[in-house]
Amino acid sequence: MDSTRLSERHVMVKEQLEKRGIQNPWVLQAMLDIPRHFFLPDDQHLKAYEDRPVPIGQGQTISQPYIVALMIELIEPKDSDRVLEVGLGSGYSASVLRRVVKEVYAIEREPLLLEEARRRLERLPFGQIHLRSGDGTLGWSEAAPFDAILITAGSPRIPETLLSQLKVGGVMVVPVGNREEQKLVRVVKSSETHFQEKELMAVRFVPLIGTEGWPQ
Numbered sequence: 380m381d382s383t384r385l386s387e388r389h390v391m392v393k394e395q396l397e398k399r400g401i402q403n404p405w406v407l408q409a410m411l412d413i414p415r416h417f418f419l420p421d422d423q424h425l426k427a428y429e430d431r432p433v434p435i436g437q438g439q440t441i442s443q444p445y446i447v448a449l450m451i452e453l454i455e456p457k458d459s460d461r462v463l464e465v466g467l468g469s470g471y472s473a474s475v476l477r478r479v480v481k482e483v484y485a486i487e488r489e490p491l492l493l494e495e496a497r498r499r500l501e502r503l504p505f506g507q508i509h510l511r512s513g514d515g516t517l518g519w520s521e522a523a524p525f526d527a528i529l530i531t532a533g534s535p536r537i538p539e540t541l542l543s544q545l546k547v548g549g550v551m552v553v554p555v556g557n558r559e560e561q562k563l564v565r566v567v568k569s570s571e572t573h574f575q576e577k578e579l580m581a582v583r584f585v586p587l588i589g590t591e592g593w594p595q
Protein backbone atom coordinates (compact mmCIF):
# COMPACT_ATOMS: atom_id res chain seq x y z
CA MET A 380 0.00 0.00 0.00
CA ASP A 381 1.07 3.54 -0.71
CA SER A 382 3.22 4.70 2.19
CA THR A 383 3.13 8.37 1.18
CA ARG A 384 2.09 10.54 4.09
CA LEU A 385 2.34 7.56 6.42
CA SER A 386 3.71 9.75 9.20
CA GLU A 387 0.56 11.92 9.00
CA ARG A 388 -1.56 8.79 9.31
CA HIS A 389 0.43 7.69 12.37
CA VAL A 390 -0.38 11.01 14.02
CA MET A 391 -4.05 10.77 12.93
CA VAL A 392 -4.41 7.26 14.39
CA LYS A 393 -2.66 8.09 17.64
CA GLU A 394 -4.03 11.57 18.33
CA GLN A 395 -7.51 11.44 16.79
CA LEU A 396 -8.47 7.79 17.19
CA GLU A 397 -6.57 6.03 19.99
CA LYS A 398 -6.68 9.00 22.35
CA ARG A 399 -10.47 9.18 21.91
CA GLY A 400 -10.88 5.51 22.74
CA ILE A 401 -10.95 3.67 19.39
CA GLN A 402 -9.56 0.22 20.18
CA ASN A 403 -10.46 -2.15 17.37
CA PRO A 404 -7.00 -3.17 16.07
CA TRP A 405 -8.23 -3.93 12.54
CA VAL A 406 -9.93 -0.56 12.20
CA LEU A 407 -6.82 1.22 13.48
CA GLN A 408 -4.58 -0.76 11.11
CA ALA A 409 -6.86 -0.12 8.14
CA MET A 410 -6.86 3.61 8.79
CA LEU A 411 -3.10 3.58 9.14
CA ASP A 412 -2.70 1.72 5.84
CA ILE A 413 -5.29 3.42 3.62
CA PRO A 414 -4.13 6.70 2.05
CA ARG A 415 -7.04 8.99 2.92
CA HIS A 416 -5.67 11.77 0.66
CA PHE A 417 -6.27 9.46 -2.29
CA PHE A 418 -10.05 9.92 -1.72
CA LEU A 419 -10.07 13.71 -1.86
CA PRO A 420 -10.23 16.12 -4.80
CA ASP A 421 -6.82 17.59 -5.67
CA ASP A 422 -7.59 20.97 -4.11
CA GLN A 423 -8.40 19.32 -0.76
CA HIS A 424 -5.41 16.92 -0.55
CA LEU A 425 -3.60 18.94 2.08
CA LYS A 426 -6.57 18.62 4.47
CA ALA A 427 -6.77 14.83 4.26
CA TYR A 428 -5.47 14.11 7.77
CA GLU A 429 -7.12 17.00 9.60
CA ASP A 430 -9.50 16.30 12.45
CA ARG A 431 -12.66 17.28 10.56
CA PRO A 432 -14.87 16.54 7.56
CA VAL A 433 -13.56 17.74 4.18
CA PRO A 434 -15.55 18.71 1.03
CA ILE A 435 -15.55 16.12 -1.78
CA GLY A 436 -17.71 17.99 -4.33
CA GLN A 437 -21.47 18.04 -5.06
CA GLY A 438 -22.00 19.71 -1.66
CA GLN A 439 -20.92 16.51 0.13
CA THR A 440 -18.14 15.65 2.59
CA ILE A 441 -15.83 12.85 3.64
CA SER A 442 -16.48 12.34 7.37
CA GLN A 443 -14.00 13.23 10.12
CA PRO A 444 -11.57 10.29 10.61
CA TYR A 445 -12.77 9.71 14.20
CA ILE A 446 -16.41 9.37 13.08
CA VAL A 447 -15.44 6.84 10.38
CA ALA A 448 -13.54 4.77 12.95
CA LEU A 449 -16.26 5.06 15.59
CA MET A 450 -19.11 4.02 13.28
CA ILE A 451 -17.20 0.97 12.08
CA GLU A 452 -16.13 0.03 15.61
CA LEU A 453 -19.77 0.32 16.74
CA ILE A 454 -20.91 -2.43 14.38
CA GLU A 455 -18.37 -4.78 16.07
CA PRO A 456 -17.19 -6.01 12.66
CA LYS A 457 -16.24 -9.65 12.12
CA ASP A 458 -14.27 -10.86 9.13
CA SER A 459 -17.20 -13.01 7.96
CA ASP A 460 -19.64 -10.05 7.90
CA ARG A 461 -21.56 -8.64 4.96
CA VAL A 462 -22.16 -4.92 5.46
CA LEU A 463 -24.21 -2.28 3.63
CA GLU A 464 -23.10 1.35 3.60
CA VAL A 465 -25.63 4.00 2.58
CA GLY A 466 -23.68 7.09 1.46
CA LEU A 467 -20.54 5.90 -0.36
CA GLY A 468 -19.34 9.48 -0.93
CA SER A 469 -15.61 9.37 -1.64
CA GLY A 470 -15.39 5.61 -1.00
CA TYR A 471 -13.06 6.06 2.00
CA SER A 472 -15.22 4.52 4.75
CA ALA A 473 -16.24 1.67 2.42
CA SER A 474 -12.53 0.95 1.88
CA VAL A 475 -11.85 0.89 5.62
CA LEU A 476 -14.84 -1.40 6.05
CA ARG A 477 -13.64 -3.67 3.25
CA ARG A 478 -10.38 -4.23 5.13
CA VAL A 479 -12.23 -5.52 8.20
CA VAL A 480 -15.22 -7.48 6.82
CA LYS A 481 -15.80 -10.01 4.05
CA GLU A 482 -18.23 -8.15 1.82
CA VAL A 483 -19.23 -4.52 1.44
CA TYR A 484 -22.20 -3.18 -0.49
CA ALA A 485 -22.40 0.60 -0.88
CA ILE A 486 -25.02 2.93 -2.37
CA GLU A 487 -24.57 6.56 -3.45
CA ARG A 488 -27.28 8.87 -4.81
CA GLU A 489 -24.93 11.37 -6.53
CA PRO A 490 -23.93 9.69 -9.83
CA LEU A 491 -20.78 11.79 -10.23
CA LEU A 492 -19.47 10.86 -6.78
CA LEU A 493 -20.26 7.22 -7.43
CA GLU A 494 -18.24 7.23 -10.67
CA GLU A 495 -15.28 9.00 -9.05
CA ALA A 496 -15.33 6.54 -6.15
CA ARG A 497 -15.62 3.59 -8.54
CA ARG A 498 -12.51 4.72 -10.44
CA ARG A 499 -10.53 5.09 -7.20
CA LEU A 500 -11.64 1.79 -5.75
CA GLU A 501 -10.69 -0.06 -8.93
CA ARG A 502 -7.10 1.09 -8.36
CA LEU A 503 -6.95 -0.13 -4.74
CA PRO A 504 -5.91 -3.66 -3.87
CA PHE A 505 -8.70 -4.44 -1.39
CA GLY A 506 -10.93 -6.71 -3.32
CA GLN A 507 -14.29 -5.85 -4.67
CA ILE A 508 -16.82 -3.48 -3.14
CA HIS A 509 -20.31 -3.85 -4.62
CA LEU A 510 -21.52 -0.42 -5.77
CA ARG A 511 -24.91 0.89 -6.72
CA SER A 512 -26.28 4.28 -7.69
CA GLY A 513 -29.62 5.41 -6.28
CA ASP A 514 -31.68 5.91 -3.15
CA GLY A 515 -30.01 3.95 -0.38
CA THR A 516 -32.91 4.46 2.03
CA LEU A 517 -34.58 1.62 0.12
CA GLY A 518 -31.58 -0.61 0.69
CA TRP A 519 -30.34 -3.46 -1.49
CA SER A 520 -32.99 -6.17 -1.18
CA GLU A 521 -31.31 -8.74 -3.46
CA ALA A 522 -28.22 -8.77 -1.26
CA ALA A 523 -30.06 -8.59 2.10
CA PRO A 524 -30.03 -9.52 4.93
CA PHE A 525 -26.87 -7.79 6.16
CA ASP A 526 -24.91 -8.29 9.38
CA ALA A 527 -24.62 -4.53 9.70
CA ILE A 528 -25.77 -1.33 8.00
CA LEU A 529 -23.95 1.99 8.25
CA ILE A 530 -25.77 5.13 7.20
CA THR A 531 -23.30 7.94 6.68
CA ALA A 532 -25.81 10.76 6.16
CA GLY A 533 -28.22 12.36 8.64
CA SER A 534 -31.73 10.94 8.67
CA PRO A 535 -34.98 12.34 10.11
CA ARG A 536 -35.78 8.84 11.47
CA ILE A 537 -34.48 5.29 11.43
CA PRO A 538 -35.31 4.04 7.90
CA GLU A 539 -37.65 1.06 8.29
CA THR A 540 -36.88 -0.64 5.00
CA LEU A 541 -33.23 -0.76 6.03
CA LEU A 542 -34.16 -2.29 9.41
CA SER A 543 -36.02 -5.02 7.52
CA GLN A 544 -32.80 -5.76 5.58
CA LEU A 545 -30.80 -6.34 8.76
CA LYS A 546 -30.23 -9.88 10.11
CA VAL A 547 -31.57 -10.73 13.55
CA GLY A 548 -28.61 -9.94 15.80
CA GLY A 549 -27.40 -7.35 13.29
CA VAL A 550 -26.45 -3.74 14.04
CA MET A 551 -27.30 -0.46 12.32
CA VAL A 552 -25.50 2.81 13.03
CA VAL A 553 -27.32 5.91 11.83
CA PRO A 554 -27.26 9.65 12.59
CA VAL A 555 -30.84 10.71 13.44
CA GLY A 556 -32.06 14.25 13.98
CA ASN A 557 -32.78 17.40 11.98
CA ARG A 558 -30.97 18.59 8.87
CA GLU A 559 -28.27 20.42 10.83
CA GLU A 560 -27.64 18.21 13.87
CA GLN A 561 -28.16 14.59 14.76
CA LYS A 562 -27.44 11.99 17.43
CA LEU A 563 -25.54 8.91 16.42
CA VAL A 564 -27.86 5.97 17.14
CA ARG A 565 -26.86 2.31 17.41
CA VAL A 566 -29.72 -0.10 16.76
CA VAL A 567 -29.53 -3.84 17.47
CA LYS A 568 -32.16 -6.03 15.83
CA SER A 569 -32.92 -8.42 18.68
CA SER A 570 -35.74 -10.26 16.86
CA GLU A 571 -37.77 -9.75 13.67
CA THR A 572 -39.98 -7.33 15.59
CA HIS A 573 -37.77 -5.99 18.42
CA PHE A 574 -35.01 -3.42 18.27
CA GLN A 575 -32.77 -1.97 20.96
CA GLU A 576 -31.78 1.63 20.31
CA LYS A 577 -29.00 3.50 22.05
CA GLU A 578 -28.35 7.20 21.46
CA LEU A 579 -24.67 8.05 21.52
CA MET A 580 -23.01 11.36 20.73
CA ALA A 581 -24.08 14.51 18.86
CA VAL A 582 -22.90 14.60 15.22
CA ARG A 583 -23.36 16.71 12.08
CA PHE A 584 -23.86 14.92 8.80
CA VAL A 585 -25.07 16.05 5.39
CA PRO A 586 -28.72 15.03 4.89
CA LEU A 587 -29.86 11.58 3.84
CA ILE A 588 -32.09 12.40 0.87
CA GLY A 589 -34.60 9.85 -0.30
CA THR A 590 -37.89 8.05 0.14
CA GLU A 591 -37.23 7.28 3.81
CA GLY A 592 -34.97 10.26 4.42
CA TRP A 593 -35.35 14.00 3.70
CA PRO A 594 -37.08 15.36 0.61
CA GLN A 595 -34.69 16.76 -2.02
Ligand code: SAM
Nearest residue numbers: 441466467468469471472487488515587588589
Ligand atom coordinates in the same frame (compact mmCIF):
# COMPACT_ATOMS: atom_id res chain seq x y z
N1 SAM B 1 -18.94 7.61 3.63
C1 SAM B 1 -18.50 8.71 2.84
C2 SAM B 1 -17.01 8.78 2.66
O1 SAM B 1 -16.29 7.96 3.22
O2 SAM B 1 -16.58 9.66 1.90
C3 SAM B 1 -19.03 10.04 3.33
C4 SAM B 1 -20.48 10.14 3.15
S1 SAM B 1 -21.11 11.77 3.03
C5 SAM B 1 -21.01 12.32 4.67
C6 SAM B 1 -22.83 11.34 2.78
C7 SAM B 1 -23.12 10.77 1.43
O3 SAM B 1 -24.43 10.26 1.43
C8 SAM B 1 -23.07 11.81 0.32
O4 SAM B 1 -22.17 11.40 -0.67
C9 SAM B 1 -24.51 11.84 -0.21
O5 SAM B 1 -24.60 12.07 -1.60
C10 SAM B 1 -24.98 10.45 0.15
N2 SAM B 1 -26.43 10.28 0.25
C11 SAM B 1 -27.37 11.11 0.74
N3 SAM B 1 -28.59 10.54 0.66
C12 SAM B 1 -28.41 9.31 0.10
C13 SAM B 1 -29.28 8.24 -0.24
N4 SAM B 1 -30.60 8.28 -0.03
N5 SAM B 1 -28.74 7.13 -0.79
C14 SAM B 1 -27.41 7.04 -1.02
N6 SAM B 1 -26.54 8.03 -0.73
C15 SAM B 1 -27.03 9.14 -0.16
